[in-house]
Amino acid sequence: MKEDIERIVALYPPERRFALAAMQDMQRQFNYIPAEGLDALSAAMGIPIAQLYSMATFYRALSLKPKGRHIIKICDGTACHISGSEVLAAALHDAIGIRPGEVTEDGAFSLETVNCLGSCAVAPVMLIDDTHFGGVTPDRLAAIIEEVGAK
């Protein structure tokens, strides 16, 4: 982890404006932002650590807690909301036992709701890692989860 952090921090000039990008890189690398990452960034860029935590807790793309190996995002944009995204979230809870914001015990999945994935015409939409699923119905869920979980 230490090497990855150093590599990411070294990608950017020591200027405040690159802090968000470096944090996003860490998020992608580790599925969360480790405390060591923010310490390293603070030292390299000369940004007070409190301000980095302020950013890390402000921006939704960043998370201080580890996420699952597969990240399920249920879109709760308006079109998805009125097409039953809540029912989908409930069905996912039945299927894998977690609610938005939680991680399964085996660390395989974490579940989040997001505001809009931009695929509104095929609502309700779900994103697992980088794969979009449109027009998801509760009965299709099981098959999708099984397929992804097997990977």
Place this chain on the structure above:
Amino acid sequence: MRSITITINGIECACRAGDFVKEVALAHGIAIPSLCHHSALPGQACCRLCIVEAGKPGKGKSVVTSCVFPAEAGLEVETDTEKIRRLRTNILELLLDRAPLGGGALAGFASEYGVTDPYTPEHPDEKCILCGLCVKACEKLGNSAISTMMRGIEKKVGTARDLPAEDCIGCAACAKVCPTGKIACTEAGGVRTIWEQEFALLPCPVCGKPHITGREYDWLKARFGADGDAGGTPFDAFDPRICPECRRRTSSAHAGTLPASP
């Protein structure tokens, strides 16, 4: 800056173009309520109590935030209209509900506007109104050891990881600007306790009374250096360990030799 005249509540007020309306008003004896403003810090426009109605003659008025609204020639300002009072009442209700123990200035304005909390507070013990002054003070006078965390309805002020901050120098600037007494700062037996940390205080070299934390002294010294500030004033000539009372007594000897503010 050009000298101009604006009108506040019908009174002609001379000021410079770009001066903020709230301060122009104050200079002319017109107080505008606010909870997030400190004259030594930049305006934040976040508590929204200092709203006024302002506009150019014949153009109609709109609601603006006087702490950051720049004066320009001919501006007409009304600080106490029915609309403004209604809005301030609503804002005070919201603040009272957020921080039932906010006390101090908040309680004062609430009684001035005849406001009580119409809601049921979620946190009956809360004092913080999220005015942001502590964060600004820490940034400008201290070492940026605190900041706002989270956002929206979950926003709060805190240290990184909510742990005692290494960056904190115990200067207590945050506690001094806090309008509600949320930030606890106590001193006993030569030790200051703030943000869940204890800081040993150094004695004033003149009277011996504890005054500045050791960590703040070291931090100032590291910042301004033993060589003194850019003006050539030696650091020790302005000894920050001297307490305010002793400094007042000896101030004539040091007049004009204060180091530049950080």
Place this chain on the structure above:
Amino acid sequence: MSTHTIRVCCGTGCIANGSRGVAAALREAAARAGAPAVSVETQVKATGCHGFCAKGPVVAVDPDGISYYQVKESDAEEIVASLGGAPVERLLFRREDGTFARGEADNPFYEGQVKIALRNVGKIDPLSLGDYRARGGYEALEKALAMAPEDIIAEVEKSGLRGRGGAGFPTGTKWRSCAACEETQRYVVCNGDEGDPGAFMDGYIMEGDPHSVIEGLAICALAVGAEEGFFYIRDEYLVALDHMARALADAEAAGILGDSVLGSGRRLRFEIVRGGGAFVCGESTALMASIEGRVGEPRAKYIRSVQKGLWDKPTVLNNVETLATVPVILKEGYEAVQELGVGRSRGTKTFAMVGKVKNGGLVEVPMGTTIRQLVFGNGGGIAGGRPFKSIQTGGPSGGCLPESLLDLPVDYESLDANGTMVGSGGMIVMDDRNCMVDVAKYYVGFLAQESCGKCTPCREGLRHMHAILTGICEGKGTEADIERLEELGFTLKEASLCALGKTAANPVLSTLRYFKEEYLSHIQDGFCPAGVCRALVVFGIDAEKCKACGLCAGSCPASCISGEGKQPYEIDAARCTACGNCRKACHFEAIHPEKRMAV
């Protein structure tokens, strides 16, 4: 030998329906058919969005002008085999009267659409600079390089173009103010942080035609005298980010950007900043704070960002769709935009029309087109033939309009006057199974999460509004709550710091204005007529209408529907969770909401 190009829509909507697999299958099928015996040379292109997302994946065949919908991988062989002959009828769009539309030209979804911002989207391979240039791309930039900045600005002003991101500020005026600043270090910014849930036109333009946005920003930079620019793009838009990054690299490699723009000696350097995931960063000052590497909190805009923006330097910020329109103004003249539209709203606007509309997707129409034309003309009416109830425009800053306003022209002024706004162009169509109180609660909940929390009215006001609306949806509301909502709405509107807070009450105020009855049903009768608010509703089966098909029972997660043989089915109200699955499953309108009785 005839040449055919098969364009496969690979917009985010069609990708979700499996279009990448379809493109791959078509490529394979074309390669197999490419034997000398077949006199067809086929090129399969993955393009941006064709607009008609509801019927994706969409596949078009040039030069025949054929469009296929809901294409599957297994259709690839047949499509390739049909090239040059009769189209595959079963994949064509079927019109209301049962006849087939051959392509876009005779498909009512495209009727009245004028594509300016979307002119290339769906037509070209977005990753091909050659495709873009073949359609006149970067000619406007070349033209701009030969023009005085003043003349570029004048052209944009004459076009009447206004910001397409929400506020509708005149673009030319913004550029002029920036160009007039004394400070010469200036910046240009493209706002691609499309955060409105239900709006995706900016994302699809960046995906489908990235060079048009780059060209727009380049022209803007020349006009205002900036050398550096930023694209602030939503982190969730994976495809848009990828395409913009590749297009930028290609433009630099081709000498279109860089130290000498098209050999002119002018310097332009653009970079991409990934958004952090905060709706408030759609607000210009918050967005700039984010680019600077700080939390995205807005500041008061009494000193405007065209004077003091990024790092306190003069900065012009424009939205994606605005910038994608700019090259057309320069290349074809201001009239191209100015001659379309109504009143002070000129040109076209792209709308993301989704929700309960039958044919949803991206539509670009002249300003002033009526809502009725959009929903019932282009959109083909409400899915499943249900009644229209409301259309929400402008995202969380906008409002909900009722059926009586279907003939309202869509332009900045008309929408504003009726309690909503054009905003970024989201349009959510709702039917009788959508509860307007729930919709108001949804938006307020969204905004409460997305508020930056800096100013009191927005942070605290939204919290209370959400609590009150939740109470109403749970049957705990009182009539005093309505007054309280109105008073909070007034406070947010008048006293918030930024546009997010100032407009945050619109979803509540507009639903109170047009759908107050529905609030009163919740409050006085303890019932949600739309059957959405689960605390107030159970579902019941109308024995007259029930055909005993059993679909409802199969869809019920609580297993509380029972029935046998030809007898009407029954729902055990005590165990019904009011999820609504059965109502969706029923083909006979036999299932309806009833008041949930207190236990």
